[in-house]
Amino acid sequence: MYRYLPIRKVHGRQVLDSRGNPTVEVEVTVGEGIVGVNGTTGRAMVPSGASTGTFEAVEIRDGSKRKYMGLGVEKAVSNVNTKLADAILGENALDQNAVDSLLLEADGTENKSNVGANAMLGVSMATARAAAKALKLPLFQYIGGTHAKRMPVPMMNILNGGVHANNTVDLQEFMIMPVGAENFHTGLRMCVEIYQYLKIILKEEKLSTSVGDEGGFAPDLADSREVLSYIVRAVERAGYRPKEEVAIAIDAAASELFDGEKDAYYFPGETQKKGKTVLRSGKEMVDYYKELVQEFPIVSIEDGLHEDDWDGWKHLTRELGDKIQLVGDDLFVTNIKRLRCGIKLQAANSILVKVNQIGTLSEAMDAVEMAQKAGYRAVVSHRSGETEDSFIADLAVACGAGQIKTGAPCRSDRNAKYNQLLRIEEYLGCQACFENPFAPV
Ligand code: PGA
Ligand code: ZN
Numbered sequence: 001m002y003r004y005l006p007i008r009k010v011h012g013r014q015v016l017d018s019r020g021n022p023t024v025e026v027e028v029t030v031g032e033g034i035v036g037v038n039g040t041t042g043r044a045m046v047p048s049g050a051s052t053g054t055f056e057a058v059e060i061r062d063g064s065k066r067k068y069m070g071l072g073v074e075k076a077v078s079n080v081n082t083k084l085a086d087a088i089l090g091e092n093a094l095d096q097n098a099v100d101s102l103l104l105e106a107d108g109t110e111n112k113s114n115v116g117a118n119a120m121l122g123v124s125m126a127t128a129r130a131a132a133k134a135l136k137l138p139l140f141q142y143i144g145g146t147h148a149k150r151m152p153v154p155m156m157n158i159l160n161g162g163v164h165a166n167n168t169v170d171l172q173e174f175m176i177m178p179v180g181a182e183n184f185h186t187g188l189r190m191c192v193e194i195y196q197y198l199k200i201i202l203k204e205e206k207l208s209t210s211v212g213d214e215g216g217f218a219p220d221l222a223d224s225r226e227v228l229s230y231i232v233r234a235v236e237r238a239g240y241r242p243k244e245e246v247a248i249a250i251d252a253a254a255s256e257l258f259d260g261e262k263d264a265y266y267f268p269g270e271t272q273k274k275g276k277t278v279l280r281s282g283k284e285m286v287d288y289y290k291e292l293v294q295e296f297p298i299v300s301i302e303d304g305l306h307e308d309d310w311d312g313w314k315h316l317t318r319e320l321g322d323k324i325q326l327v328g329d330d331l332f333v334t335n336i337k338r339l340r341c342g343i344k345l346q347a348a349n350s351i352l353v354k355v356n357q358i359g360t361l362s363e364a365m366d367a368v369e370m371a372q373k374a375g376y377r378a379v380v381s382h383r384s385g386e387t388e389d390s391f392i393a394d395l396a397v398a399c400g401a402g403q404i405k406t407g408a409p410c411r412s413d414r415n416a417k418y419n420q421l422l423r424i425e426e427y428l429g430c431q432a433c434f435e436n437p438f439a440p441v
Pocket of ligand 2: 251302303329352
């Protein structure tokens with residue numbers, strides 16, 4: 001239909017994310033003729049993290065305390081409307097790689113600190129949306145091609161801790177994975193039922209059922225063993241078999257616990273609950289995970305150690321890498337340079353893919369491709385600060401990642417992704433495939 005689809009207009013604005021903080025929204029209009037009469041417009045919204053990795057691309061915030069506690073994104077929006085718009089107006093929206101290269105050039109820095117990764121990502125995603133819409137293709141098919149048909153297994157966060165909640169749970173995320181489900185919608189239903197049973201159990205035990213930033217419950221539990229026991233109880237109460245049908249995944253977000261001066265991981269909640277300081281060395285962390293993996297049906301641990309501890313990660317991978325998935329989030333920050341280093345060192349065996357950690361769609365896809373070539377798995381992920389934009393649902397199917405991490409089935413910013421996956425599954429019909437990512441090939 002088209003080979004050249006010119007970018008006619010780029011417009012950014014400041015909107016709000018799921019935590020009530022400002023974020024960037026971008027509209028890109030493509031097509032021949034007069035803009036506003038016969039152009040096609042794609043829109044995208046940019047997510048934002050709380051347990052942000054040191055090596056992530058830079059998100060530009062205004063810093064003026066008089067407005068939005070310094071978190072405004074007016075500068076980033078202005079960069080969208082000037083520097084980035086100037087760089088890509090008239091360019092071919094169908095050539096995503098070239099558009100993203102121009103965005104990188106317009107920024108000119110290694111860490112995107114000039115125009116901001118938040119500004120760039122909004123433009124990058126909105127360009128893909130506009131192109132898909134102009135071609136009348138679903139976004140996942142535009143990005144992934146006709147072979148894109150693998151539905152991701154949800155890695156559903158049902159219990160929040162760390163910096164995502166103000167409870168005593170130290171590890172950030174406890175997730176369930178419906179590894180025994182035969183299709184996406186059944187897997188989703190299983191997870192939702194377990195989430196609702198967990199709520200009933202917490203109520204029975206007079207524990208809080210308020211939720212953290214990603215919609216998971218945030219009760220004051222004593223330690224990870226207690227959390228994991230509650231989750232296993234909820235799985236069984238919902239009528240499913242732990243391990244065979246429903247497995248558990250953890251995101252420790254260990255960079256947040258690491259105390260550089262003490263060269264150890266400090267557990268503030270456990271310390272408070274137990275009345276004595278709980279500190280674990282890197283080696284003790286690995287031993288702790290080994291025990292938890294022995295006792296509970298855990299199949300995946302993300303950011304088990306901090307983002308700069310390559311030697312520790314090598315040790316962790318040697319000890320647990322052939323039994324479970326070890327995901328690098330803050331370790332790799334969706335950056336192929338850091339991933340290449342990890343592959344060489346055999347640190348971790350999987351990468352978390354967050355589009356705003358790197359700033360363009362093409363670079364995020366490069367990271368997935370490098371991971372898959374090296375035999376690493378990829379998990380497409382939301383941020384703790386999200387929006388109603390469901391882009392990552394399409395991205396997960398487009399790149400055949402096989403896993404998606406997008407929070408609890410609670411709050412519409414999270415459900416937007418699950419609901420979009422339901423639509424994609426319906427669209428694919430009997431072509432849709434759903435596989436246990438941990439089953440032998
Ligand atoms: P974040 O949390 O978005 O706050 O970084 C998600 C994660 O650590 O995976
Ligand atoms: Zn993480």
